Amino acid sequence: EAGVAQSPRYKIIEKRQSVAFWCNPISGHATLYWYQQILGQGPKLLIQFQNNGVVDDSQLPKDRFSAERLKGVDSTLKIQPAKLEDSAVYLCASSSLTGARTGELFFGEGSRLTVL
Amino acid sequence: GQQLNQSPQSMFIQEGEDVSMNCTSSSIFNTWLWYKQDPGEGPVLLIALYKAGELTSNGRLTAQFGITRKDSFLNISASIPSDVGIYFCAGPYSLFLTQGGSEKLVFGKGTKLTVNP
Numbered sequence: 001e002a003g004v005a006q007s008p009r010y011k012i013i014e015k016r017q018s019v020a021f022w023c024n025p026i027s028g029h030a031t032l033y034w035y036q037q038i039l040g041q042g043p044k045l046l047i048q049f050q051n052n053g054v055v056d057d058s059q060l061p062k063d064r065f066s067a068e069r070l071k072g073v074d075s076t077l078k079i080q081p082a083k084l085e086d087s088a089v090y091l092c093a094s095s096s097l098t099g100a101r102t103g104e105l106f107f108g109e110g111s112r113l114t115v116l
Numbered sequence: 117g118q119q120l121n122q123s124p125q126s127m128f129i130q131e132g133e134d135v136s137m138n139c140t141s142s143s144i145f146n147t148w149l150w151y152k153q154d155p156g157e158g159p160v161l162l163i164a165l166y167k168a169g170e171l172t173s174n175g176r177l178t179a180q181f182g183i184t185r186k187d188s189f190l191n192i193s194a195s196i197p198s199d200v201g202i203y204f205c206a207g208p209y210s211l212f213l214t215q216g217g218s219e220k221l222v223f224g225k226g227t228k229l230t231v232n233p
Contacts, residue, residue: 042120042206042224042226102164102208103207103208106161108158
């Protein structure tokens with residue numbers, strides 16, 4: 001079974017530029033998550049989708065971050081304009097509906113963003 | 117937001133030693149999870165605990181769900197070099213009050229384990 005796919009793995013941009021990350025979840029998983037992991041910290045949830053609807057985006061900085069999950073499958077996370085403090089690994093995860101209740105998430109390898 | 121406190125922050129041990137780490141919260145959790153993150157990878161679920169007092173093993177790993185439901189422990193016996201990584205506790209934080217029953221998974225800051233051969 002293929003895992004969660006993310007791209008790009010690495011991205012370096014200057015502040016005020018924009019960047020987009022892509023995620024393809026495990027086939028059949030209804031729930032998709034974007035987490036931000038700053039160096040030395042645990043992952044922090046940015047946004048959670050169930051199918052193509054948003055379940056929680058309370059910690060998403062909406063003035064600069066946006067995410068969509070068209071057709072309830074792939075998802076993109078965009079940052080515009082980027083700030084220095086956005087330097088982090090952006091982890092995508094997916095789960096079944098049962099897994100969403102039990103906390104059993106499957107994570108991708110992450111996209112490491114460096115903002116200069 | 118909800119915080120999970122993990123200790124120790126880091127551990128340096130010799131191969132073959134046993135390891136113990138814990139996670140505490142000021143709030144009650146109905147589920148405790150332990151994830152491991154290898155360098156350059158995403159976290160992977162190791163053990164899930166669903167009942168207060170539950171003791172669950174997965175090979176050399178043993179985890180316990182504290183009886184107060186505010187803590188959990190993870191033990192690794194006879195450590196080997198591939199145990200190196202960051203261990204995170206996590207728990208579903210209910211969004212019941214704001215999102216009609218949904219839950220989001222919150223993570224601790226992690227315990228970084230180094231195993232010397």
